Amino acid sequence: MAQSTTHTLPPPFNSSSTTPKPPLITQGAEALLYKTTYLTPSTPIALKHRPKKSYRHPTLDTRLTKARILAEARVLVKCKREGVVVPAVLGADWEEGWLACEWIEGKTIRAALDGYLKRDVGEEADLRGEGVRGLMGRIGVVLAKLHGIGVVHGDLTTSNLMVRQLEREGDGLESLSLGENREKGLEGEVVIIDFGLATQSVQDEDRAVDLYVLERAFGSTHPQAEGLFEEVLRVYGESYKGAKVVLRRLEDVRLRGRKKSMIG
Amino acid sequence: MIALGLEGSANKLGIGLISHPAQGKPPIILANLRHTYHAPPGSGFLPKETAKHHRSWIVRLVKQTLQQTGITPSQISCICYTKGPGMGAPLQSVAVAARTIALLWGLEDKLIGVNHCVGHIEMGRAITRASNPVVLYVSGGNTQVIAYSHYRYRIFGEALDIAIGNCLDRFARALNIPNDPAPGYNIEQLAKGGKELVDLPYAVKGMDCSFSGILAWVEGLADRLASDENDSRADRLKTEEGKVVTPADLCFSLQETVFAMLVEITERAMAHVGAEQVLIVGGVGCNERLQQMMGLMARERGGSVYATDERFCIDNGIMIAQAGLLAYGTGVRGTVEDSETTQRFRTDEVYIGWRERDG
Ligand SMILES: Nc1ncnc2c1ncn2[C@@H]1O[C@H](COP(=O)(O)OP(=O)(O)O)[C@@H](O)[C@H]1O
Ligand SMILES: [Mg+2]
Numbered sequence: 001m002a003q004s005t006t007h008t009l010p011p012p013f014n015s016s017s018t019t020p021k022p023p024l025i026t027q028g029a030e031a032l033l034y035k036t037t038y039l040t041p042s043t044p045i046a047l048k049h050r051p052k053k054s055y056r057h058p059t060l061d062t063r064l065t066k067a068r069i070l071a072e073a074r075v076l077v078k079c080k081r082e083g084v085v086v087p088a089v090l091g092a093d094w095e096e097g098w099l100a101c102e103w104i105e106g107k108t109i110r111a112a113l114d115g116y117l118k119r120d121v122g123e124e125a126d127l128r129g130e131g132v133r134g135l136m137g138r139i140g141v142v143l144a145k146l147h148g149i150g151v152v153h154g155d156l157t158t159s160n161l162m163v164r165q166l167e168r169e170g171d172g173l174e175s176l177s178l179g180e181n182r183e184k185g186l187e188g189e190v191v192i193i194d195f196g197l198a199t200q201s202v203q204d205e206d207r208a209v210d211l212y213v214l215e216r217a218f219g220s221t222h223p224q225a226e227g228l229f230e231e232v233l234r235v236y237g238e239s240y241k242g243a244k245v246v247l248r249r250l251e252d253v254r255l256r257g258r259k260k261s262m263i264g
Numbered sequence: 265m266i267a268l269g270l271e272g273s274a275n276k277l278g279i280g281l282i283s284h285p286a287q288g289k290p291p292i293i294l295a296n297l298r299h300t301y302h303a304p305p306g307s308g309f310l311p312k313e314t315a316k317h318h319r320s321w322i323v324r325l326v327k328q329t330l331q332q333t334g335i336t337p338s339q340i341s342c343i344c345y346t347k348g349p350g351m352g353a354p355l356q357s358v359a360v361a362a363r364t365i366a367l368l369w370g371l372e373d374k375l376i377g378v379n380h381c382v383g384h385i386e387m388g389r390a391i392t393r394a395s396n397p398v399v400l401y402v403s404g405g406n407t408q409v410i411a412y413s414h415y416r417y418r419i420f421g422e423a424l425d426i427a428i429g430n431c432l433d434r435f436a437r438a439l440n441i442p443n444d445p446a447p448g449y450n451i452e453q454l455a456k457g458g459k460e461l462v463d464l465p466y467a468v469k470g471m472d473c474s475f476s477g478i479l480a481w482v483e484g485l486a487d488r489l490a491s492d493e494n495d496s497r498a499d500r501l502k503t504e505e506g507k508v509v510t511p512a513d514l515c516f517s518l519q520e521t522v523f524a525m526l527v528e529i530t531e532r533a534m535a536h537v538g539a540e541q542v543l544i545v546g547g548v549g550c551n552e553r554l555q556q557m558m559g560l561m562a563r564e565r566g567g568s569v570y571a572t573d574e575r576f577c578i579d580n581g582i583m584i585a586q587a588g589l590l591a592y593g594t595g596v597r598g599t600v601e602d603s604e605t606t607q608r609f610r611t612d613e614v615y616i617g618w619r620e621r622d623g
Binding site: 027028029030051053054055056057059060063064110154155156157158159197209213216217219220221223224 | 411413414416418419420461463466468469470471472520521524527528531532535536537556557558560561564565612
C-alpha cells in the first residue's frame with residue numbers, strides 16, 4: 001500500500017543527508033508508518049508520523065493531532081509500567097506530529113488471520129484448530145489486562161493488534177508441512193498498538209463498547225471466522241475480576257446496536 | 265429486462281424505470297421522477313402527512329412515467345419497491361401501490377422488496393463505475409461506513425446516536441434555517457459565508473462517531489449568536505480569539521467538524537480493508553464540501569472519490585429499480601402475499617448474490 005506520492009518525514013528524521021530515507025512501511029488509518037532507527041543505529045523503531053490532513057481545517061487538525069499523540073504516549077507509558085504488552089515509547093513531538101516506538105517484528109492479526117483463512121485451503125481452514133484458538137485466547141488475555149489497568153483502547157480492530165514473531169524470515173519454514181506452516185503464522189505474543197483514541201476508564205459501558213467495536217471489526221473483516229470471536233470473549237471473561245459484568249453489558253450494547261432504527 | 269422502482273421510505277416519492285440490456289452493458293435509465301413533501305417551516309416531516317403525500321401523488325407519477333417513456337406494462341419484468349428501512353406509514357402506502365400495480369399488470373409473483381441502503385449503493389456503483397469501493401452512506405436516517413465482502417455489504421462503522429442528516433435538519437431548525445429545498449442545502453450555502461471556526465465536540469470512536477453532543481451544544485447556544493460581525497452585545501457567543509460568532513460561522517464550523525468526522529471514519533475503514541476507492545451515497549452526499557474533503561483524503565492515500573449528483577444521491581425510484589433488477593437477475597422472486605415492509609432492515613441482512621465472493 002506504500003504510495004508513490006512523496007511523503008516528507010518530520011524533523012529530526014528528515015535531517016540526515018547521508019543515510020537513505022527510511023522506508024514507508026504502511027499507511028494506517030491516520031498515520032504513515034516508517035521503519036527507521038533512533039538514538040542508536042542498531043535500535044529499530046516504528047516512526048508514526050501524523051502528517052497534516054489537508055481536508056481538515058488547520059485549527060481542528062492541530063488540536064486533534066496534539067490530543068492523539070499525547071493520548072497515545074501517555075497510555076503506552078502506563079501500559080508498559082503495568083505490564084500490558086505494547087511497544088515501548090521512545091519519543092514524541094506533537095508540534096511536528098510524530099511518535100517513535102519500539103519496532104515490533106511480526107504482523108497484524110488481520111494479516112495473520114487472512115493468511116490462515118485464505119492460504120491454499122480457502123474457507124476450509126479449521127476454526128477449531130489449536131493454533132487459531134490459542135491466538136484468540138491470547139487476545140482475550142491482553143484485552144483483559146488492558147481493561148484491568150483502567151485503559152480503554154477506543155479503536156480495537158484486527159489491524160491494531162499484532163503478533164510478535166520471534167523467528168526471522170525463512171527460519172526453516174520451508175521444511176515444515178503445509179499445515180504446520182499455517183499454524184506457524186499464528187504463534188507469538190500478542191501486542192496491542194495504535195492508542196491515539198485511547199482513554200482511561202474503568203466503566204463497564206466503555207469496556208463493553210471497546211469489545212463491541214472489535215467484535216464488529218471481526219465479523220465484517222473476517223466473515224468466515226466470525227465464530228472465533230467467542231473464544232476471545234470466553235478467555236477475556238475468565239481473566240480478571242469484573243470481566244463477567246462487562247460481558248453482560250456487552251449483550252446490552254449489541255441489542256442497542258441491532259435495534260437502532262434505520263430510517264432511509 | 266425492464267423494472268419499475270417505487271421509493272417512499274421518507275419524504276420523497278420516487279418512481280424510476282430502468283432497463284438492463286445484455287450482460288455486461290451498463291443499465292439504461294428510462295425515467296426518474298420525484299416529488300418531495302416539504303414539512304412546514306420549523307418542523308420535521310411526520311409519518312401521517314408524508315404517507316398522505318405519497319398516496320396522492322403516486323398514481324400521477326406512475327402514469328407520467330409510462331407516458332413519457334412509451335413503455336407498456338407488458339414490457340416490464342418486475343415491480344420493485346422499498347421494503348425498508350424507513351418510516352412505517354410512508355413505506356406501507358408505497359407498498360400498497362406496488363401490490364396494486366403488480367396485480368393489475370399480471371406481475372403478482374414478480375414483486376421485489378428492496379433494501380433502501382442497498383439501492384443507494386448499487387445505483388452509486390452503476391453511475392460512477394466504482395467497482396469495489398468503501399461506501400459512506402449519509403442521509404437523514406443513516407450514517408454508515410460500508411464495505412463489501414463475501415456476498416454482503418458489511419457495516420464497519422456508523423453513527424452511534426443520531427444520523428448526520430438528522431443532525432443537520434435539527435441544527436437548521438434550531439437556527440430557523442428553512443426546509444426548502446432542503447435544510448442541509450441551506451446550511452451549505454450559509455456556510456460559504458462563515459470564517460470563524462468554533463470549537464465543537466468532536467466524537468470519533470474507532471470507525472463509529474456521534475453527533476448528539478454537537479447538536480445539544482448548538483441547541484443550547486443558538487440564541488446567543490451574533491446578528492452580524494459588528495454585533496457588540498456583551499452576552500454574545502465568542503470564539504477563543506474573542507470574535508463574535510454569526511449563524512454563517514456556526515454553519516461553517518458545523519460542516520468542518522462533522523464532515524471531518526465522517527472523512528476520518530471512512531479513512532479508517534479504507535486503511536483497514538485496504539481499499540482505494542470511496543463512494544459517497546445518500547442525500548447528504550450531495551454536499552460539495554463533503555465531496556471535496558473526501559477527495560482530499562482519498563488523494564493523500566493515492567485513491568479516488570466517487571459521488572453522484574442530486575438525481576441519484578437523493579432518494580429516488582431508479583435506485584430501487586436498479587437493486588431490484590439485479591436481484592431479479594439472480595432468480596429472486598416475491599409475491600403479493602409476502603410483500604411486507606419493515607422499518608428496521610439492516611444493510612448487512614441482504615444476500616448480494618449478483619457480486620463475486622471477493623468483490
Ligand atoms: N511498533 C510497530 N512495529 C511494527 N509495525 C507497526 C508498529 N506500529 C504500527 N505498525 C504497523 O503500522 C500500521 C499502522 O500503525 P497504527 O499505529 O495502527 O496507525 P494508524 O493510527 O494510522 O492506524 C499498523 O496496522 C501496523 O501494521
Ligand atoms: Mg491502526
